[in-house]
Amino acid sequence: MRARVTQKLAFGITWAAGIITVLVLVYIIGYVIATGWRAITPDFLFRPPSEGGISTAIVGTIYIVVLTIAIATPLGIGAAIYLTEYATENWITRLVRYGIETLAGVPSIVFGLFGFALFALSLLGTRCLLAGALTLACLVLPTMIRASEEAIKAVPVSIREASLALGATRWQTIRHAVMPAALPGVMTAIILSIGRTVEETACLYVAMGINPLNMPISPLSGGTTLSLHLYYLAMEVPFTIEPMFMEKAMGTGVVLILIIIIINSLTHWISSRYAARMIR
Amino acid sequence: MSRYLVDKAGRRLVFLAALVAILILLLIALFTFKEGLPAFLKIGFVKFIFGTKWSVAGGEFGILPFILASIYVTLGALLLSVPLGVSCAIFLAEVAPHRAREIVRPTVELLVGIPSVVYGLVGMLVVVPRMGDSLLAAIIVLTVMVLPTIISISEDSLRAVPHGYKEGALALGATHWQAIWHVMLPQARSGIATAVILGMGRAIGETMAMIMVIGNSIIIPTSPLSPARTLTGTLAMELGYASPGSLHWSALFATGVVLFILILALNSIAFIQRREGEG
Amino acid sequence: MCYNKDSLALGVAKIVKLFRLAIGVVLCLGLILSSGGLVQAQGLEGTIKLSGSTSLQPVTMKLAEAFGSEHPRVNISVSGGGSSVGIREVDEGMVDIGMSSRELTSDDPPLFIHPICRDGIAIIVNLRNPVGGLTREQVVRIYTGEITDWGEIGGEWEKITVISREEGSGTRACFDEKVMKERKIFPQSLVYNSNGIIRTKVAKDPKAIGYVSLGYVSGVKPVAIEGVEPTMDNCKSEDYPLVRRLLFVTHDEPGGVIKGFIDFCQGDAGQKIVAEAGYVTL
Numbered sequence: 001m002r003a004r005v006t007q008k009l010a011f012g013i014t015w016a017a018g019i020i021t022v023l024v025l026v027y028i029i030g031y032v033i034a035t036g037w038r039a040i041t042p043d044f045l046f047r048p049p050s051e052g053g054i055s056t057a058i059v060g061t062i063y064i065v066v067l068t069i070a071i072a073t074p075l076g077i078g079a080a081i082y083l084t085e086y087a088t089e090n091w092i093t094r095l096v097r098y099g100i101e102t103l104a105g106v107p108s109i110v111f112g113l114f115g116f117a118l119f120a121l122s123l124l125g126t127r128c129l130l131a132g133a134l135t136l137a138c139l140v141l142p143t144m145i146r147a148s149e150e151a152i153k154a155v156p157v158s159i160r161e162a163s164l165a166l167g168a169t170r171w172q173t174i175r176h177a178v179m180p181a182a183l184p185g186v187m188t189a190i191i192l193s194i195g196r197t198v199e200e201t202a203c204l205y206v207a208m209g210i211n212p213l214n215m216p217i218s219p220l221s222g223g224t225t226l227s228l229h230l231y232y233l234a235m236e237v238p239f240t241i242e243p244m245f246m247e248k249a250m251g252t253g254v255v256l257i258l259i260i261i262i263i264n265s266l267t268h269w270i271s272s273r274y275a276a277r278m279i280r
Numbered sequence: 281m282s283r284y285l286v287d288k289a290g291r292r293l294v295f296l297a298a299l300v301a302i303l304i305l306l307l308i309a310l311f312t313f314k315e316g317l318p319a320f321l322k323i324g325f326v327k328f329i330f331g332t333k334w335s336v337a338g339g340e341f342g343i344l345p346f347i348l349a350s351i352y353v354t355l356g357a358l359l360l361s362v363p364l365g366v367s368c369a370i371f372l373a374e375v376a377p378h379r380a381r382e383i384v385r386p387t388v389e390l391l392v393g394i395p396s397v398v399y400g401l402v403g404m405l406v407v408v409p410r411m412g413d414s415l416l417a418a419i420i421v422l423t424v425m426v427l428p429t430i431i432s433i434s435e436d437s438l439r440a441v442p443h444g445y446k447e448g449a450l451a452l453g454a455t456h457w458q459a460i461w462h463v464m465l466p467q468a469r470s471g472i473a474t475a476v477i478l479g480m481g482r483a484i485g486e487t488m489a490m491i492m493v494i495g496n497s498i499i500i501p502t503s504p505l506s507p508a509r510t511l512t513g514t515l516a517m518e519l520g521y522a523s524p525g526s527l528h529w530s531a532l533f534a535t536g537v538v539l540f541i542l543i544l545a546l547n548s549i550a551f552i553q554r555r556e557g558e559g
Numbered sequence: 560m561c562y563n564k565d566s567l568a569l570g571v572a573k574i575v576k577l578f579r580l581a582i583g584v585v586l587c588l589g590l591i592l593s594s595g596g597l598v599q600a601q602g603l604e605g606t607i608k609l610s611g612s613t614s615l616q617p618v619t620m621k622l623a624e625a626f627g628s629e630h631p632r633v634n635i636s637v638s639g640g641g642s643s644v645g646i647r648e649v650d651e652g653m654v655d656i657g658m659s660s661r662e663l664t665s666d667d668p669p670l671f672i673h674p675i676c677r678d679g680i681a682i683i684v685n686l687r688n689p690v691g692g693l694t695r696e697q698v699v700r701i702y703t704g705e706i707t708d709w710g711e712i713g714g715e716w717e718k719i720t721v722i723s724r725e726e727g728s729g730t731r732a733c734f735d736e737k738v739m740k741e742r743k744i745f746p747q748s749l750v751y752n753s754n755g756i757i758r759t760k761v762a763k764d765p766k767a768i769g770y771v772s773l774g775y776v777s778g779v780k781p782v783a784i785e786g787v788e789p790t791m792d793n794c795k796s797e798d799y800p801l802v803r804r805l806l807f808v809t810h811d812e813p814g815g816v817i818k819g820f821i822d823f824c825q826g827d828a829g830q831k832i833v834a835e836a837g838y839v840t841l
Contacts, residue, residue, distance in 0.1 A: 007457035014375045017367035018384050021431065024424055025387045028394065031402050050624040078297025086291060087298075096302055098547065101474075103305045105481030105543035106312075107512040109519060110536050114308050126653070127638060138304050143478060145301060147433060150471045154440030169283050171290035185436045192429065195392030202396075202487050202516060209610060209638030213623060222636045227395035231488075234401060235755035236639070237617045238774030240837030245755075253398050260393035264386060336726045404756070409763055412720075413749055496725075496750040507749055517752045520641030521727025523666065 029257060036250025044251060049212040049229065052242070054252055056215050060129065060223035061198060061259065063216055067133035068140065068197045073190060075137070076144025083145070084152045085174055097146075104142035111139045112206030120207055130219035132208030139203055140193040147192060151185020152178060187271040194263055198256065201227045226256045312540065316533035323527075328534060334498050336518065341531040343538065345500045349415065349508035350542065352501060353494070354483045356419035357426055362476055364423070365430030369472075372431070373438035374460055385435070391428040399425055400492035413495035416504040421489050426479040433478065437471020438464055477547055484543055487512040511535050511542075602630030605816035610638035611645015611658030612729060613753065614678065614772055615805050618836040619658060622824050625832055629823075633816055642729050646670065649810055655817050657808040660729030670808040673821050676830070677839040679773040679794035680733055680801040681781035683758070685765045690714045692783035695800075698738055701768060704745035709766065721748040722757050722769035730754065733803040734770050738784075770801075774837030794839045802839065 047053030087093045115135025120127045155178050163177040164170075179186070204225060210232050211222030224232070233242065233249035242248065320328060323341055331342015368388075372381050403421040411417055441464045449459035465472070495507020496517065515532050522529040609619060616639050623635040640648075642659040649657030650668040660678070663670065682698060684690060690713055693701075700706045701719055710716035723744050724731035735744075751757050757769040762778040771779075773789060781789045784800065793799035813821055823829050830840045 003455045003458060007455045010457045010461070011375050014367045014371035017364050018371040018376060018380065020364065021368050021427065022384055022387055024427075025391055028398070028402055028424075029390075031406070032398060050620065050627075075297050075301050078294040079301040082294040082298035086294065098544075099302070099305060099309070101477050101481065101547055102540060102543050103308065104478055105484045105539070105547075106308065107485040107487050107515060107536070107539065109487055109512070109516050110312055111308065113519070114311050117311070118307070121653075138308065141301055141304065142481075146474055146478060147436075150433065150437065150474050151440075154437065154471065156442055169287035171287035172283065174290070185440065188432050188436050191389050192392055192432065195389065195428075198393045199395035205639070206519075209640065210616075211636045211638060213620060213627075214634065214636055222638070227397060230395060231397045232639075234397060235753040236613050238754070238772065238837055239777035240774040240835070241617045241621060243777075249401075253395070256393070256395065257390065260390055261386075264389050264393075268386075404759060405763065408760075413760075491752060492756060497748060498746040498750075507747075509750070517725040517750070518727055521643045521725075523643060523647065 032250050032253040032257065036247055036252070036254045039244060039247040039251030040254060044248070045255070048215065049224075052248070054226065054229055054248075054255065056212055057224050057226045057229040057252065058255065058259075060216050061225040061227075061256075063129055063219075063223065064133055064136065064204075064225055065194060065197050065263070067130065067219060068136040069190065069194060071133060071137040072140050072144050072193060076141055076189070076193075077148050077186060079141075079145050080148035080152055081174060081179075084149055085170070085178070097149075100142045100145055104146070108139060108200060108203035109206060111135055112203035114138070115203070115207040124220065126220065127207065127209045127211075127222055128220045129208065129216050129223050132204045132223075133219070135203055135207040136197050136200060139200065140196050143196065144189050144193050147189035148182070148186050151182040151189065154185065155181040183271060187267055191264055191267050194267070195260065198225075198260055198263070199227050201231050204228055205231070226252050226259070230256070309540070312533055312536045316530060316535075316537040319527065319530035319534035320537075323531070323534075328531075329538065332500060334514070336521075336528055339527065341527070341534075343511065343514075343535055345498055346509055346511045346514055346535065347538065347542070349494070349501055350484060350510045350512070350539070352415055352504075352508070353418045353422060353490070353510060354480060354546070356415065356504075357422035357483045358476070358480060360419065360423040361426045361430055361479060365427050365475070365479070366434050366472060368427075368431045369434035369438060369475075370460060370465075372435045374456070374464070385432075388428045388431050391424075392432075396425070396486060396488035397492075400489035403489060403493040408493050412505060413493060413507045414505045415494065415501055415508055418490055418494040418508075418510075419504070421493055422483050422486060425486060425489060426483050429482055430475045430479040433475035434468070434472045437468035437475070440471065441467045480546055481543060484539060484546075485512060487516045491516060511539050602632060603816045603819050604630075604632040606634045606636075607656065607817055607820055608636050608638075608654040609645075609656045609658055609807075610640050610648050610654045612642040612660040612805070613639045614660040614729060615658035615675070618676070618774075618833060618838055621832050621836055622829055623820075625828065626820055626823050630816075630819070633820075635820070641727075643727070646808060649808055652810065655809065656813075656821070659806045659808055660803065661732050662804065662806075663808070670810060671812060673807040673809065673813070673825065674804050674841055675807055675824050676805050676833040676841060677794065677802050678805050679789050679791075679799060679839055680730060680770050680803070681773055681776050681789040682768065682770045682784065682801075683761050683776060683779040683781050684768050685761055685763075686778065686780050687765045688714055688780065690782065691780070692786060694785055695738060698784065699740075699742055702739060702744045702748065703742050704747060717766045720760075720764050720767040721745075722760055722767055723748045723750055724757070724770070725750050725752045728752070729803070730770065730772060733801060737800050772837075773839070791834075791839060805838070 044053050046055050048056050119134045120131035124131050159177050160173055163173040210224045210228050212224045216223035230249050230252040233245050237245045330344050332344050333340045333342050372385055399421055407417045407420055445463050446459050449463045490510055491513050496509040496513055497507045498509055501508035515535055519532055522532055620637050642661050645657035645659055646667050648654045697712055709719055754771040754775040757771050758775045761767040761769045787793055787799045789799050794802050834840050
């Protein structure tokens with residue numbers, strides 16, 4: 001009897017937790033939309049910032065996300081596979097894991113400085129989209145690795161054993177048995193990384209700089225992203241140059257939220273098409 | 281024969297990936313330590329950590345106020361976000377009806393992508409007028425920012441617990457909740473610890489939103505309603521003005537080193553939790 | 560569980576195709592949206608890179624835009640980072656022009672200075688605050704913490720929220736130099752790192768006081784200092800004391816496209832844009 005009461009209580013708490021989370025999000029998004037919807041006009045979306053729009057920022061954001069994820073995903077998932085499947089579980093791997101998690105706490109500004117020194121200054125010679133993408137890839141790497149690792153580790157040993165028993169090699173087991181099973185968790189890793197990329201401001205500010213004027217064509221040109229532009233509009237533009245700076249900043253936010261929704265939905269869709277082929 | 285080659289190639293590939301990843305992370309750590317070393321040497325480790333005055337013009341660099349502020353804010357945010365986050369994760373994994381999950385989970389993933397600036401702005405316009413620029417305002421904003429990470433990874437860990445465990449518990453007569461609390465959560469301990477660690481990392485490293493709601497006064501915070509400045513806040517606000525190689529520059533990087541050490545310390549606690557959970 | 564090699568390969572192929580598609584779309588978008596500039600062929604040609612003060616960035620972009628419409632083959636990119644960053648980068652050759660909102664000191668490398676405009680700094684309070692004017696001494700004592708309550712200087716009895724810029728900011732340097740002189744701002748003051756934030760804070764908090772560039776005064780009340788209002792005319796004649804120069808700095812004597820741009824900014828057309836942007840002409 002007591003157990004039932006405890007259960008009701010516990011479930012009540014979890015329901016409350018779920019509702020609170022949704023309410024918080026609805027509030028934040030609602031605030032952004034309420035302040036920013038007036039700024040969303042075709043001019044705003046398709047004209048560059050010199051004419052009061054955000055076209056360069058939209059293109060810049062897509063560019064950066066594609067580049068960053070293209071770099072970070074193979075590195076991150078590969079490293080995760082190695083750490084869970086191949087490396088022997090000794091103090092070295094534990095140290096490495098420890099190190100990776102510590103890096104997750106390094107403020108993005110330090111990544112920005114590092115990226116600026118290594119990629120922009122030394123390697124490429126100029127602040128550009130590629131420098132920004134490389135820096136961001138470093139930033140999301142810890143999350144990508146650790147979250148993927150957890151997903152792969154959670155796959156039951158029985159699946160691996162069954163595959164090997166059927167005569168598959170180690171690599172085949174990973175590719176065809178373990179990875180599909182770990183897919184939902186790996187997708188989470190990717191989504192979290194994409195989210196981080198889209199919203200990152202401080203790091204890109206140092207490594208790439210805000211270049212709102214130019215439409216980015218090559219990865220070596222400067223550019224700006226929606227979050228950088230949001231920051232710029234809300235913080236740096238005087239009223240005399242842009243009287244609607246707060247509305248436009250929030251308008252940028254609305255566009256940002258839409259893009260995140262699209263990317264997340266896309267990732268889920270790909271993942272579910274995949275999982276649909278796995279019939280229990 | 282080719283199967284064998286593919287296997288070898290595959291193994292080499294992921295090894296390479298792991299190597300590159302670790303190399304990058306090592307470089308960043310070395311870079312920060314290298315730039316910060318002169319400050320430790322010139323100012324003295326103890327004087328730097330326990331000094332309470334930070335003045336660029338005066339050449340004094342003591343970061344105790346920042347260390348305390350960072351610790352308070354991070355612990356405060358964790359205290360709020362871990363129970364809330366794990367509860368929400370349990371909700372999503374076990375309790376929620378299918379349609380509710382369909383709404384809440386994408387919601388959570390959406391929260392991750394919202395820029396810190398937006399959280400900072402909303403915090404500045406909505407939270408601060410109620411309680412002033414203070415630790416408390418910062419804790420609330422941070423909690424909201426860290427929540428999605430904790431929820432999504434914890435939920436995945438719970439979902440990954442093999443059904444057999446849960447069904448076994450139920451078969452033995454446990455209620456749904458008892459199965460969750462006594463069987464599933466301990467099993468998911470490793471993943472939840474990871475979620476907390478990643479969330480904690482995010483909390484300590486958060487800069488932009490922090491700067492906008494915490495006041496950034498260089499004082500030792502004595503109450504949750506007092507303004508303060510975090511380690512990351514100082515780094516972010518002053519880095520643009522320090523010339524590379526100067527004492528100020530080095531002191532800022534030394535602040536980064538201290539951040540590293542703090543994260544290491546906090547991680548150790550969680551790490552131990554996880555080791556026990558893997559038994 | 561049923562799955563097969565083909566589904567895996569298919570899935571991977573799909574993702575790869577999607578990425579290729581995304582890159583292709585981005586490139587096409589970029590080409591389409593930028594093709595507008597390819598048509599005319601007149602005026603100067605070249606690239607100009609600027610970086611530095613965030614105070615200067617918005618107005619410099621307006622200037623760059625106007626210059627760009629007269630000389631469409633010139634590509635100008637404007638980054639931020641702060642005055643010190645701009646000075647450093649132009650010294651190292653990473654950019655062509657550095658933007659600075661403070662004068663060069665003996666710590667800075669020797670560079671060529673090109674003043675672009677002046678900037679007035681207004682001390683602002685909330686719109687609901689009855690105080691409309693202060694003496695310099697009163698401001699100093701507020702910022703050193705000696706005066707803690709608005710009631711002491713003619714307002715309602717409320718504790719003053721003192722807001723300042725961060726050390727190193729050009730705006731703060733001007734405030735320190737022209738107002739505080741030798742006195743130090745007390746550590747309990749709130750510190751924020753941009754004009755925009757300070758403006759918003761003061762607009763939202765009836766007890767707040769802060770200082771921002773003239774162009775950011777909206778939704779807040781600027782106070783007169785020693786009886787002088789911070790208007791454009793008072794700043795031009797420097798009757799209002801809190802005025803500073805905003806500069807471009809270059810590594811060498813500027814030539815070609817760079818000289819063209821600087822001349823434009825310092826000339827009538829440029830100064831007109833500067834005035835419209837809320838800054839004080841030279």
